[in-house]
Every structure is written in C-alpha cells, then in structure tokens.
Amino acid sequence: IIEAIRSRRIWDSRGNPTVEVDVTLEGGHVGHGIAPAGASRGTREAMDLRDGGPALRGMGVGRALASVDDVVAPALIGRDASDQAAVDAVLLSLDPSPLKDSLGGNATVAVSMAVLHAVATAAGKPLWLHISDTYGAAPSIPLPEVQIFGGGAHAGRRVDIQDFMIMVPGAGSFDEVLEITNEVYFAAGDIMKRKGKLAGVADEGGWWPAFDNNEEALETLTNAINAAGETPGKNVVISLDVAASEFCVDGRYRLALEDRELDTGEMIDLLGRWIDAYPIVSIEDPLSEADPSGMAEFTRRFGKKLQIIGDDYLVTNASLVREAASQGACNAVLIKVNQAGTISEAIDTFRAATETGYRCVVSARSGETEDVTISHLAAGLGTGQLKVGSFTRSERMAKWNECLRIQDELGAKAFVGGSPLSATWWG
Numbered sequence: 444i445i446e447a448i449r450s451r452r453i454w455d456s457r458g459n460p461t462v463e464v465d466v467t468l469e470g471g472h473v474g475h476g477i478a479p480a481g482a483s484r485g486t487r488e489a490m491d492l493r494d495g496g497p498a499l500r501g502m503g504v505g506r507a508l509a510s511v512d513d514v515v516a517p518a519l520i521g522r523d524a525s526d527q528a529a530v531d532a533v534l535l536s537l538d539p540s541p542l543k544d545s546l547g548g549n550a551t552v553a554v555s556m557a558v559l560h561a562v563a564t565a566a567g568k569p570l571w572l573h574i575s576d577t578y579g580a581a582p583s584i585p586l587p588e589v590q591i592f593g594g595g596a597h598a599g600r601r602v603d604i605q606d607f608m609i610m611v612p613g614a615g616s617f618d619e620v621l622e623i624t625n626e627v628y629f630a631a632g633d634i635m636k637r638k639g640k641l642a643g644v645a646d647e648g649g650w651w652p653a654f655d656n657n658e659e660a661l662e663t664l665t666n667a668i669n670a671a672g673e674t675p676g677k678n679v680v681i682s683l684d685v686a687a688s689e690f691c692v693d694g695r696y697r698l699a700l701e702d703r704e705l706d707t708g709e710m711i712d713l714l715g716r717w718i719d720a721y722p723i724v725s726i727e728d729p730l731s732e733a734d735p736s737g738m739a740e741f742t743r744r745f746g747k748k749l750q751i752i753g754d755d756y757l758v759t760n761a762s763l764v765r766e767a768a769s770q771g772a773c774n775a776v777l778i779k780v781n782q783a784g785t786i787s788e789a790i791d792t793f794r795a796a797t798e799t800g801y802r803c804v805v806s807a808r809s810g811e812t813e814d815v816t817i818s819h820l821a822a823g824l825g826t827g828q829l830k831v832g833s834f835t836r837s838e839r840m841a842k843w844n845e846c847l848r849i850q851d852e853l854g855a856k857a858f859v860g861g862s863p864l865s866a867t868w869w870g
C-alpha cells in the first residue's frame with residue numbers, strides 16, 4: 444500500500460533540473476525514480492513538462508513537481524503498489540493525452556519507476572529479480588552498445604551522425620566487453636589527439652570529434668579497433684545511431700558537415716556504401732520518423748544482415764512496433780521508459796517486440812543521472828542489449844557498473860554475448 448509520495452528537484456548530467464520521486468510503502472519501504480531527458484527526441488514520445496520562461500533557460504520542473512504532489516499523490520496514496528499495471532493505469536487516467544503533456548512524462552516516469560523500486564525493496568529482492576519474476580522473463584546480462592564518438596545534437600552537430608558505437612558480441616563475458624571497450628575508447632582518443640581532431644567530450648561521454656566528413660568517423664573508429672589489438676568485424680563491430688529525424692527537412696536529408704542534401708534513395712545508398720565498407724551490424728533511425736516508406740525500403744535491402752533499430756521512429760510504443768512489423772520497417776526497437784512515460788507501457792512495447800520477433804535494446808537518454816533502473820530492466824527482462832552512452836562519466840558508468848553487480852548475483856554465465864547472438868548478424 445502506498446503511504447506517501449514525495450517529489451524533489453534534482454539536476455541531470457547536463458546540469459538541467461529534473462524530477463526525482465520517493466514512494467514510501469506501508470512498512471517504510473522506499474523506492475526512488477529519476478526522470479532522464481532526451482535532446483534528440485521523437486515527436487511522438489511523451490513530453491517533459493517544463494516551466495518555460497527566462498529562469499533556468501525554460502527548463503524548470505516546478506510544474507512537473509506539482510503534478511506529482513498535487514495530482515498524482517492524492518490519487519495513488521492508499522493504493523496497492525504491487526500491481527504496477529494498475530498504478531500506471533491511474534497515471535494514464537490522470538493524463539490521457541497522447542504525449543502526457545498535462546502531467547508531464549517526466550512526472551509520470553519518475554513515479555512509475557519509484558513504485559517499481561519500492562515494491563522490489565519491500566519484497567527484499569534486487570530490482571532485476573523483481574522485474575523478471577513479475578513479468579515472467581528469463582534474466583540475462585545484456586550486450587553493451589557503447590558510444591566512442593558523439594555527434595548530432597549531442598556534440599553541437601559537429602558531425603551529422605549522432606552515435607558511433609562499438610559492440611563486442613564475440614566476447615565471452617561482460618567484463619571482457621568492458622575491457623575491450625576501454626582499449627578502443629582510449630585508442631580512438633589517442634588517434635584523434637595525434638591528428639588534431641579531438642575537441643573534447645560530447646553529452647554522453649564519447650569523444651567530441653572535429654572530423655571533415657561523417658565517413659572519417661567510421662575510418663577512425665575502424666583504426667581505433669585495430670589499434671586496440673582487435674580485428675574489426677571479428678570480435679568488435681560497429682553500431683550507428685544516425686538519428687536521421689534530426690537532419691531530415693521536408694523529406695530531404697541535410698548533411699551539414701558535407702554541405703549536401705540527399706533524397707531518401709540517396710541516403711539509403713550512402714548508408715549501403717558504409718555497410719559494405721565497414722563492419723557495421725546495427726543502425727538506429729537510418730531514416731526519419733516521417734519516412735516510413737524509406738524505412739521499409741531500407742529494411743527490405745539490409746534487414747537480413749543488419750539490426751535496424753527504431754528509436755524516434757517507434758518511441759517505445761507497442762502499437763507503433765506492431766504497425767512497423769506489418770509494414771516491414773525496422774527489426775528492432777529501442778526501449779526508453781521515458782519515451783513511453785510509464786514502466787507498464789515500456790513493458791507492453793517489450794512484449795509487442797517479442798511477439799513480432801523484433802530485438803529490444805534498452806536505452807538511456809543523453810541527459811541522465813545516477814539512476815540505474817535501466818540496467819535492471821535490461822537484465823530482468825533479458826532484452827539482450829543495453830545502450831547507455833559512452834565509457835566515461837559517472838551517469839554512464841553507473842549503468843555499466845550496476846550490470847557488474849547484477850552479474851555477481853546472476854552469475855557470469857548469464858551474459859548473452861557470444862556467437863549465438865552475433866552469428867545471425869553477419870558472416
């Protein structure tokens with residue numbers, strides 16, 4: 444039974460205010476939830492309620508805190524917390540708007556996560572175990588997708604493509620993935636320093652590059668994998684988040700760095716050349732959220748050998764996943780709890796993905812905090828993959844480190860990597 448709900452303003456990794464919620468159950472068990480914040484957002488995802496105005500660059504969360512304290516708390520206090528679906532249904536009934544813009548997705552997600560944590564604590568279970576028991580999933584330690592260079596909205600649009608990442612599906616353990624990631628990350632930094640291409644770190648901790656074109660990032664990443672003593676395409680492969688909605692204007696893809704504009708067919712051809720030339724196994728949002736025929740065409744051409752993830756394209760929405768499946772667009776979905784706005788909606792999306800045969804990648808946002816719920820979500824649901832940004836900065840490392848703690852409870856054998864997952868992707 445929910446006894447108290449309390450909100451407070453805290454600050455995220457970009458120094459912006461965000462919402463933290465404590466939920467206290469009868470018996471004194473407390474759970475915390477913190478809302479993350481995106482910078483390259485899909486237009487159909489739950490909206491953060493911000494105060495606007497001159498203070499805090501309009502980013503204040505006073506109204507979102509008021510949603511929690513004045514609207515949500517009175518409706519939830521006295522209710523059974525253990526029925527997460529019922530709790531989330533109350534949140535939805537309080538704000539039935541499709542984008543949750545009356546309560547704010549930042550308010551609903553913090554409450555929803557805090558309830559989940561509180562119930563796990565009351566049950567005396569680690570969160571991942573509570574999730575796997577509640578939703579009947581087989582837990583596992585996910586394969587990381589780790590950013591090496593940041594771009595797009597996370598690096599002043601210094602390059603058009605948003606994330607240049609590596610995956611190490613050939614690794615035998617989660618620890619080995621992190622070791623190899625460390626080597627590749629610093630090798631990439633060394634190469635960039637030597638060439639005068641290093642301009643700092645981007646929002647998610649990856650290097651902020653000063654490349655002359657997008658392909659230079661792919662070349663440098665491949666060189667970094669070699670410099671780390673690994674063979675690109677063997678153990679270590681490349682994953683991109685193109686975040687194409689960000690630079691698609693009126694159906695044309697504007698590559699600002701290269702000063703050219705492509706139509707859908709040319710954009711697909713460009714990505715096709717990169718896929719041929721570099722060991723790329725996964726691409727997120729290769730085309731815009733407003734280009735469903737392009738996404739279907741891209742999936743038709745490359746879906747057999749590539750993981751094609753919808754992020755802005757699917758916004759953690761179960762109906763959009765089913766619709767995409769019926770159109771043959773994408774073959775995987777990014778799961779960001781705050782895009783949906785509640786845990787239950789994110790779980791529904793996971794279930795829709797399981798039904799349609801889509802892979803799931805649980806993901807952080809570019810604005811993050813010490814909250815590690817997503818590490819437990821990925822492990823507890825056994826989604827297989829986790830994307831939290833780069834391999835520096837504590838809001839990122841907190842998530843990787845939490846997976847190490849979960850591994851201690853779950854056993855090293857629970858790591859999903861290795862050939863079974865990778866063999867279907869290439870070779």
Ligand code: PGA
Pocket residue numbers: 480481482483484596605684686754806807808809810
């Ligand atoms: P975000 O983007 O800035 O909206 O969190 C992350 C992503 O596109 O995966």
Ligand code: ZN
Pocket residue numbers: 684686727728754755
């Ligand atoms: Zn994305």
